[in-house]
Amino acid sequence: MAxxxxxxxxxxxxxxxxxxAAAATASAATTSxxxxxxxxxxxxxxxxxxxxxxxCGLAAGGRLYDWSLKELCCRELAAVPAYCRCAALAxxxxxxxxGRLLEDLPGCPRETQRGLAAMLTTPGECNLETIHGGPYCLxxxxxxxxxx
Numbered sequence: 197m198a199x200x201x202x203x204x205x206x207x208x209x210x211x212x213x214x215x216x217a218a219a220a221t222a223s224a225a226t227t228s229x230x231x232x233x234x235x236x237x238x239x240x241x242x243x244x245x246x247x248x249x250x251x252c253g254l255a256a257g258g259r260l261y262d263w264s265l266k267e268l269c270c271r272e273l274a275a276v277p278a279y280c281r282c283a284a285l286a287x288x289x290x291x292x293x294x295g296r297l298l299e300d301l302p303g304c305p306r307e308t309q310r311g312l313a314a315m316l317t318t319p320g321e322c323n324l325e326t327i328h329g330g331p332y333c334l335x336x337x338x339x340x341x342x343x344x
Contacts, residue, residue, distance in 0.1 A: 229283035231291070235276055240288040243269035243316065244298070251312035252304030270322035278325040281317055282333035289313050289336070 228234045246265040276284045289298055289310045298309040314336035317324045323331050 229280035231287060234280040235284045239284045240272050242272050247309050247312050251309050273316055273322050274324055279327040281324060281326045285313055285316060285333055285336060
């Protein structure tokens with residue numbers, strides 16, 4: 197009987213420790229997903245030109261789709277740890293006013309740019325894993341997104 201109580205106590209203790217470790221890991225991931233930590237100070241700067249060309253049709257030299265811009269953007273996003281990619285995109289889209297890269301432009305509202313930026317991890321764009329275990333940022337794509 198005493199050995200059953202000891203085993204039960206050990207199982208409960210291990211469960212509590214596992215829950216505490218998982219909570220600490222999640223908390224550490226959340227706090228490290230800040231500019232200057234797991235996210236660069238100036239995140240996804242190369243994605244701005246790509247988003248402007250792709251979402252808004254703003255092109256220099258008449259080329260709307262530039263593979264090199266997409267490649268640069270995807271490389272920058274791939275350099276961010278998977279568990280912070282959605283946070284990096286959120287900061288890119290809505291960061292502090294001095295860090296915000298997306299802004300209203302004549303004929304291209306910020307919301308249009310946000311629509312494409314929210315989809316940068318998806319298979320049709322950079323196809324990168326996120327904290328959700330797939331190439332989607334659920335918190336950024338919780339509404340109908342435009343097709344590009």
